[in-house]
Amino acid sequence: MPAIxxxxxxxxxxxxxxxxxxxxxxVPIICSGWALSAVxxxxxxxxxxxxxxxxxxxxxxxxxxxxxxxxVEAITTVTYRAFNRLNLRQxxxxxxxxxxxxARMWFREKRxxxxxxxxxxxxxxxxxxxxLIIGLVERLQERSMTSGPFEVDFPLRQHHIADATGLxxxxxxKLLSEFRRKELIRLSDRSLAILDPAAFRAAAxxx
Amino acid sequence: MPAIxxxxxxxxxxxxxxxxxxxxxxVPIICSGWALSAVxxxxxxxxxxxxxxxxxxxxxxxxxxxxxxxxVEAITTVTYRAFNRLNLRQxxxxxxxxxxxxARMWFREKRxxxxxxxxxxxxxxxxxxxxLIIGLVERLQERSMTSGPFEVDFPLRQHHIADATGLxxxxxxKLLSEFRRKELIRLSDRSLAILDPAAFRAAAxxx
DNA sequence: CGACCGATTGATTTTTGTCAACAAAGGTGG
DNA sequence: CCACCTTTGTTGACAAAAATCAATCGGTCG
Numbered sequence: 001m002p003a004i005x006x007x008x009x010x011x012x013x014x015x016x017x018x019x020x021x022x023x024x025x026x027v028p029i030i031c032s033g034w035a036l037s038a039v040x041x042x043x044x045x046x047x048x049x050x051x052x053x054x055x056x057x058x059x060x061x062x063x064x065x066x067x068x069x070x071x072v073e074a075i076t077t078v079t080y081r082a083f084n085r086l087n088l089r090q091x092x093x094x095x096x097x098x099x100x101x102x103a104r105m106w107f108r109e110k111r112x113x114x115x116x117x118x119x120x121x122x123x124x125x126x127x128x129x130x131x132l133i134i135g136l137v138e139r140l141q142e143r144s145m146t147s148g149p150f151e152v153d154f155p156l157r158q159h160h161i162a163d164a165t166g167l168x169x170x171x172x173x174k175l176l177s178e179f180r181r182k183e184l185i186r187l188s189d190r191s192l193a194i195l196d197p198a199a200f201r202a203a204a205x206x207x
Numbered sequence: 208m209p210a211i212x213x214x215x216x217x218x219x220x221x222x223x224x225x226x227x228x229x230x231x232x233x234v235p236i237i238c239s240g241w242a243l244s245a246v247x248x249x250x251x252x253x254x255x256x257x258x259x260x261x262x263x264x265x266x267x268x269x270x271x272x273x274x275x276x277x278x279v280e281a282i283t284t285v286t287y288r289a290f291n292r293l294n295l296r297q298x299x300x301x302x303x304x305x306x307x308x309x310a311r312m313w314f315r316e317k318r319x320x321x322x323x324x325x326x327x328x329x330x331x332x333x334x335x336x337x338x339l340i341i342g343l344v345e346r347l348q349e350r351s352m353t354s355g356p357f358e359v360d361f362p363l364r365q366h367h368i369a370d371a372t373g374l375x376x377x378x379x380x381k382l383l384s385e386f387r388r389k390e391l392i393r394l395s396d397r398s399l400a401i402l403d404p405a406a407f408r409a410a411a412x413x414x
Numbered sequence: 415c416g417a418c419c420g421a422t423t424g425a426t427t428t429t430t431g432t433c434a435a436c437a438a439a440g441g442t443g444g
Numbered sequence: 445c446c447a448c449c450t451t452t453g454t455t456g457a458c459a460a461a462a463a464t465c466a467a468t469c470g471g472t473c474g
Binding site: 039041042045046047049070093096099106109110113114116117118120121122165166205 | 246248249252253254256277300303306313316317320321323324325327328329372373412
């Protein structure tokens with residue numbers, strides 16, 4: 001990744017944006033598109049830690065250090081802006097506002113990661129999938145990235161859902177089919193609609 | 208939890224030290240004993256997020272905010288020191304050394320949580336248990352809390368291991384029995400020894 | 415003593431993964 | 445534009461992993 005500040009970069013779908021091992025001189029912020037942050041295991045399987053949407057800092061912790069075996073990959077075509085790492089770090093230590101902004105981001109990320117731990121540790125496969133979808137829809141709503149009341153563009157493949165929920169793609173497929181059969185959601189052609197929000201939240205064990 | 212700074216508090220095993228909902232005026236640091244941080248689910252099951260050993264700050268994020276449904280519980284008798292939250296926060300924003308100390312703690316915690324995500328999402332039950340045990344032994348070694356080369360005091364009950372690894376106590380029991388049968392570990396009377404470190408690490412898929 | 419907690423074990427069920435086959439969609443190079 | 449190849453989604457049969465249920469037993473603590 002080039003180190004030039006402020007320049008907008010474009011990455012095609014399925015390409016890697018950065019790896020934990022890279023010594024990063026810049027911190028990317030997503031401008032458009034979806035990305036994922038994941039850990040690769042030696043056996044070839046992987047665990048997605050988070051999905052990154054426009055406005056997301058690519059791992060706040062990258063400000064300080066990198067992480068082994070973790071990487072960020074584009075799901076759709078992604079554009080991002082690279083900010084100078086040292087400059088950001090400087091801003092954080094000198095400006096209180098920047099510091100608390102960072103603290104808030106860290107906080108949100110931490111909370112999301114811990115919710116993921118709870119989901120993976122203590123919830124059923126269908127709960128995990130439903131919660132993942134609802135969480136993403138809520139984040140898209142916050143960004144006004146909706147195409148209808150409960151309808152959004154949804155570029156994830158079933159294997160993304162599998163890698164995020166700790167399941168196999170085949171099993172994800174079967175459970176999504178079941179959600180469709182029960183008319184809780186509609187999902188086709190990269191478009192998702194939650195048809196029965198109340199019932200779907202119930203399936204996710206929310207509210 | 209009283210707000211008096213620097214005072215050492217004592218909590219009996221199985222008692223709650225603090226809850227996320229509490230508006231905390233102080234931040235506890237464990238002086239002796241083991242504690243756990245966990246999330247409770249409505250159905251009564253729970254997910255342990257981390258075990259706290261002497262020297263650990265009870266959730267660095269408590270410096271800024273609290274978290275719903277998460278709580279800290281004593282496993283053994285625990286003593287902790289309560290530090291004033293605002294003072295600590297002040298120190299962090301004014302002293303660079305304190306700031307980077309906090310950043311490092313945050314970092315370690317983040318890394319551990321993400322490793323937990325990977326374990327829960329992508330590893331088998333026996334790998335999870337072995338990794339949990341090895342991680343704890345390593346942390347105890349760092350603190351010189353060992354009673355032999357690969358031997359430590361180990362106050363966890365099987366249900367603690369179950370709640371940390373997202374398994375049932377019954378299943379944990381069976382897998383621990385298998386580790387014992389294979390003579391990888393010895394575990395009885397709150398004492399743990401890793402008899403065959405190489406084989407046990409292999410079971411954990413480490414190194 | 416009696417109640418509870420924790421560990422253990424076996425039988426059985428549920429959940430999830432694996433394997434295999436196939437079809438639709440989409441991109442690529444000729 | 446077509447032929448080919450890869451990716452993605454789908455389905456069914458079967459296997460493995462883990463949960464559930466149930467019973468027992470030994471401590472520990474009022």
